[in-house]
Amino acid sequence: MSQQPATDAIRRTPLHAEHVLLGARRSPFAGYDMPVFYTSIYEEAASVRTACGVFDVSHMARIEFSAADEAFLRKLLTCNVKKIPGGAGLYALILNEEGGILDDVILYRKSSGDFLLVVNASNRQKILRWMESRGGRGKDQTDRTAMLAVQGPRGEEALARQIPDCKSLFYFDAKDFEWPGIGPVWISRTGYTGEDGFELVMPAEAGPKIWKWLVNAGKVTPCGLGARDVLRIEAGYSLYGSDMDESVSPYDCGLAFAVVPGCGFIGEECLKSRPVRRRLVGLDAGVSAAGVMRHGFEVLAAGEKAGVVTSGVYSRTLSKSIAFASMDARVAADLGLAVNIRNRPVEVVAGSRRFLKGRVKSRRPR
């Protein structure tokens, strides 16, 4: 008897044909055939920092919950769900019972009372199973929708040509809008680049129409995952799988800000007593170093192994190699550090992971 082999066919987002049309260099990511770049990673990154770029982020999972599911979401997430106002979102973590990180997510409360949870593409099945096993009743809307990230100082100007009211959104605000001639689009003022920007969710078939407007009439630069990785490291944003995984707690990897003790989330008890073994630092190799610090490279303190690089890139904006590294928490912070780049120790300075100052549109402090 012959058996059909299980096919792990690569998935495509609703924008796939657009990437092919533009001649993108593509690569599999989280099971999806994704654009890495269209012209050049650095040209695309530069356009986000100076003008505006658009990313297809449809591969990320989008899960809907009803207002009645709030109690479950409060149990699931480390943020203070109660305090999220209608029309806003909040960054949070999902922890396992030991306090290890299962995913980093954003939860939005819509003005209707329903919720939207945005989950990393690589964790979609894991999180769906986790939630189901703990009484969650979310509806996975990923395949029915598309998602685009419009990022850069000229993003508002471009988007406002079709949706003038997008100007009313401040950082982490989110609202339903109508794109003239296309249909409903939900927009949040969020992003993963450190620039002002928006993330748009629309029905799958509307995705290519909105993309086409942005790229043609909107004169927004198509940008791939290569640029996305450079931008997020420059801005100090972590990536699940590279900078954290289930083996670390939020306190081990610089994500304490996403945890609000006292909210009664899964993992909270363990987190209180769990020793903090590591910390996540930024590493700066300076302008004279000649090599990229890559995930897995050893970090030495006074010649002894003291940590490991978790993410790294060459930043053309800053003209230097930068990285995040997970350091043994017992190692003194002021020891001379070096990264082993292919058997050659390169001196680095540890500091903030935020290599570039963010330019998001925050509300003025009251």
Add this chain to the structure above:
Amino acid sequence: MSIPGDLKYTKDHEWLRLKDGAGIVGITRHAADQLGDIVFVDLPAAGKEVKQFEAVASIESVKAVSDIYAPLSGKVARVNAAVASKPELVNSHPYDDGWLIEISPSRPDEVSSLLSASDYESLIRGK
């Protein structure tokens, strides 16, 4: 993609231009495109002795590090300082401003073991 007819090639995607007894070496457009954005170029010191098809330099792109192999044996006469500070030249101008190394060949007969433009084209088409 046009492959300059006046150059010689290696199967590892280096090109060689022989000019007044000097051998200028770079990587092909095909290679530069495959690498993607180049961020560092590690070139040898002038005076270094090199042997045909041995690793003589390396190029790091966002993706990975690749070794560059000498098309001819000889001595490194000079290297392109411009690509050290602007590695993106290798992506934009692989056959001229993005040249890498100049070799004074010690065994010019080694040229016969290199590929012609049409041989190189067949090689990359076949891939």
